[in-house]
Amino acid sequence: xxxxxxxxxxxxxxxxxxxxxxxxxxxxxxxxxxxxxxxxxxxxxxxxxxxxxxxxxxxxxxxxxxxxxxxxxxxxxxxxxxxxxxxxxxxxxxxxxxxxxxxxxxxxxxxxxxxxxxxxxxxxxxxxxxxxxxxxxxxxxxxxxxxxxxxxxxxxxxxxxxxxxxxxxxxxxxxxxxxxxxxxxxxxxxxxxxxxxxxxxxxxxxxxxxxxxxxxxxxxxxxxxxxxxxxxxxxxxxxxxxxxxxxxxxxxxxxxxxxxxxxxxxxxxxxxxxxxxxxxxxxxxxxxxxxxxxxxx
Numbered sequence: 656x657x658x659x660x661x662x663x664x665x666x667x668x669x670x671x672x673x674x675x676x677x678x679x680x681x682x683x684x685x686x687x688x689x690x691x692x693x694x695x696x697x698x699x700x701x702x703x704x705x706x707x708x709x710x711x712x713x714x715x716x717x718x719x720x721x722x723x724x725x726x727x728x729x730x731x732x733x734x735x736x737x738x739x740x741x742x743x744x745x746x747x748x749x750x751x752x753x754x755x756x757x758x759x760x761x762x763x764x765x766x767x768x769x770x771x772x773x774x775x776x777x778x779x780x781x782x783x784x785x786x787x788x789x790x791x792x793x794x795x796x797x798x799x800x801x802x803x804x805x806x807x808x809x810x811x812x813x814x815x816x817x818x819x820x821x822x823x824x825x826x827x828x829x830x831x832x833x834x835x836x837x838x839x840x841x842x843x844x845x846x847x848x849x850x851x852x853x854x855x856x857x858x859x860x861x862x863x864x865x866x867x868x869x870x871x872x873x874x875x876x877x878x879x880x881x882x883x884x885x886x887x888x889x890x891x892x893x894x895x896x897x898x899x900x901x902x903x904x905x906x907x908x909x910x911x912x913x914x915x916x917x918x919x920x921x922x923x924x925x926x927x928x929x930x931x932x933x934x935x936x937x938x939x940x941x942x943x944x945x946x947x948x949x950x951x952x
Contacts, residue, residue, distance in 0.1 A: 657674045657705060658672070658673050659697070668691065669688070669689075670691070670693050672686065672687040672689060672700065672701060672704045673686050674704065674705065674708060685708055705934075706868070709865075709868065713867075713938045713942070716949065717865065717866075717867045721903060723948040724904070724905045724945070724948055725903060743906065744789050745768050745769065745789065747792065747892075747896070747906075748785055748788045749764040750908055750911045751908075752781070754911055754917075755886075757781045758778055780818045788889065788893075791810055791893065792893065792896075795810065795896070795897045801857070801861065802854065802861075802873070804854060807890055808824045810893065811824050811890055812824025814889065819884075819885060826847060829843055830843060831884060833881075837926060840879075841881065846880060846881075846882050853876050853877070856876070857873065860872075866898060866899060866901075866903075867938065867941055868934065869898055870895045871895070871934050871938070872930060873894050873895060873898050875924060877891040877894060878891040895907065905948075907941055913940070
């Protein structure tokens with residue numbers, strides 16, 4: 656976590672930002688001088704400081720991953736790229752829905768989405784939501800405009816119109832809780848103003864921030880606002896990949912088996928109001944997912 660440190664020399668006090676982190680078994684520290692008095696925009700400076708550290712540690716790796724990914728895509732035949740995308744869509748649909756309680760196995764999801772074989776004795780709701788999610792994933796990849804309120808309302812409606820019509824595409828008007836989490840989502844009256852703040856933030860940062868950082872924060876901020884009665888995680892993960900794909904970066908799937916670390920980093924970021932916790936988890940996950948693209952460098 657970024658801390659404010661002050662150092663006194665004689666009668667003069669100097670202020671610094673300090674960030675400690677563990678690297679290869681050792682505790683490393685980074686400092687940034689602030690001045691002889693604390694600036695008023697201290698929270699903004701903290702975020703800039705963290706971004707500078709991430710730029711040095713992570714962003715070069717992510718840019719190389721993008722370069723390798725782009726080069727590889729040019730060598731793969733169109734039919735093979737389409738099959739690769741379909742495989743990702745099925746795995747992504749399985750994991751994102753399984754995280755939210757779907758009873759479909761990966762094999763059942765694959766047979767359903769590839770061959771149209773409906774599993775026996777499984778929830779019709781889970782089946783319909785899997786089909787809707789895969790279709791929505793492809794639609795999101797083709798969408799050329801920027802994030803907007805109308806977009807996320809439309810995507811939510813498409814996802815739930817066949818299963819939860821009463822909440823599909825509607826901002827929640829009641830208080831909700833998150834099972835197993837200590838984080839309490841905002842009150843209903845706060846949701847719309849927070850969404851407006853979110854879209855202003857996105858317009859300001861979408862061309863300045865590194866796309867992998869932007870994708871992580873879009874996800875974190877949306878699920879923290881929790882604008883819908885259900886489906887916030889699925890919309891957040893979909894928008895995460897919407898951002899990555901829009902900027903030409905390979906997308907990310909969060910496996911159901913890795914949900915414990917995912918939940919923990921989200922919850923700690925939300926409770927402590929410290930985005931760097933989730934960002935660190937996300938960056939490590941993204942790098943691990945695409946590490947193979949950096950081999951033979």
